[in-house]
Amino acid sequence: MTKQEALYQYLLQLGDNALIQSHRLSEWCSKGPILEEDLALTNIALDYIGRAQNLLHYAGEVEGKGQSADQLAYRRPEHQYYNNLIAEMPKGDFAFTIAKQLLISTYELLLYTELCHSKDETLAGIAGKAIKEVRYHWTHSRDWCYRLGKGTVLSNELLQQAVNDLWMYTGEQFEMGAEEELMLKEVIGCDNKALQNKWLEMVETVLSDSNIKIPTATYNQSGGRKGIHTENMGHILSEMQYLQRAYPEAIW
Amino acid sequence: MSTDTQLDLWEVFIQSRPGSHYTHAGSVHASDNQMALQNARDIYTRRNEGTSIWVVPAKYVSASNAEDAGMFFDPSNDKMYRHPTFYVMPEGAKQI
Numbered sequence: 001m002t003k004q005e006a007l008y009q010y011l012l013q014l015g016d017n018a019l020i021q022s023h024r025l026s027e028w029c030s031k032g033p034i035l036e037e038d039l040a041l042t043n044i045a046l047d048y049i050g051r052a053q054n055l056l057h058y059a060g061e062v063e064g065k066g067q068s069a070d071q072l073a074y075r076r077p078e079h080q081y082y083n084n085l086i087a088e089m090p091k092g093d094f095a096f097t098i099a100k101q102l103l104i105s106t107y108e109l110l111l112y113t114e115l116c117h118s119k120d121e122t123l124a125g126i127a128g129k130a131i132k133e134v135r136y137h138w139t140h141s142r143d144w145c146y147r148l149g150k151g152t153v154l155s156n157e158l159l160q161q162a163v164n165d166l167w168m169y170t171g172e173q174f175e176m177g178a179e180e181e182l183m184l185k186e187v188i189g190c191d192n193k194a195l196q197n198k199w200l201e202m203v204e205t206v207l208s209d210s211n212i213k214i215p216t217a218t219y220n221q222s223g224g225r226k227g228i229h230t231e232n233m234g235h236i237l238s239e240m241q242y243l244q245r246a247y248p249e250a251i252w
Numbered sequence: 253m254s255t256d257t258q259l260d261l262w263e264v265f266i267q268s269r270p271g272s273h274y275t276h277a278g279s280v281h282a283s284d285n286q287m288a289l290q291n292a293r294d295i296y297t298r299r300n301e302g303t304s305i306w307v308v309p310a311k312y313v314s315a316s317n318a319e320d321a322g323m324f325f326d327p328s329n330d331k332m333y334r335h336p337t338f339y340v341m342p343e344g345a346k347q348i
Binding site (some may be wrong): 034035036037039040043140143147 | 258259280281282283284286287290291294295298
């Protein structure tokens with residue numbers, strides 16, 4: 001694997017995580033629990049789509065075959081998407097979306113803090129913009145965890161169930177593939193493994209402050225970053241890619 | 253009008269740039285001050301309108317009564333001399 005191939009792959013992973021999470025959040029549009037939260041979730045979705053656009057645009061440049069961000073986002077088959085499985089989990093109920101956002105945002109907070117120091121200036125620039133957004137996503141989901149966890153018996157139960165159900169998809173975020181090892185060596189990427197302890201500490205703090213128990217299960221599901229997805233992914237793509245597949249080159 | 257069941261109402265004030273006054277932007281629903289600030293941020297500063305936000309529980313806003321309008325406001329109708337229009341604006345002063 002050349003440095004260029006590894007960077008392309010690395011950018012696709014980062015970009016796909018943002019793209020798929022954006023899609024899931026956008027499913028809340030017009031379905032939020034209150035108008036204010038509807039806007040909050042779709043605002044976060046827009047932050048993600050902006051980040052995905054930047055990362056996929058840069059991935060296309062690095063690959064050098066003239067692929068645009070749109071082509072990468074809407075024309076690849078399922079096994080060529082490299083997002084973590086947690087991103088493609090269905091939006092579920094509001095507690096599920098909040099738990100998912102906390103688990104992802106805590107990871108992204110650590111990841112993008114590191115990527116701000118990437119030797120690749122473009123990636124460092126994208127990270128510098130992303131980190132401000134991520135801080136807000138993290139704060140927003142943390143505050144909602146407090147409210148749901150310490151709210152009613154039902155809201156606590158729903159949040160606990162969501163955390164239990166999502167837990168086995170969190171470990172994948174800290175895996176290191178061959179492309180990530182190479183990116184780490186080149187001081188472009190970040191050591192995911194090194195983030196895990198800090199992540200766990202931060203997540204544990206928020207959840208215990210929300211009266212939520214940390215799941216003890218240690219089994220982890222993975223495969224997303226190798227292109228092996230859950231059954232959810234095909235459904236996402238059939239909806240997300242429909243327009244570009246039906247009307248190739250369609251523009252706004 | 254049906255009863256508002258969506259959490260408490262908060263009034264939102266936005267400062268558009270450092271040093272300038274806060275302007276009433278609208279209102280949001282929220283259960284606490286942090287949620288009110290975040291909701292205000294998401295609704296009223298999406299297009300770069302603000303550098304700072306105040307939120308105030310709407311129940312703490314005291315409003316004047318419409319029937320007091322005559323007593324409150326009419327007496328200032330004919331006091332032209334209160335308008336600072338007889339002064340020369342200092343050169344470069346923008347915030348007066």
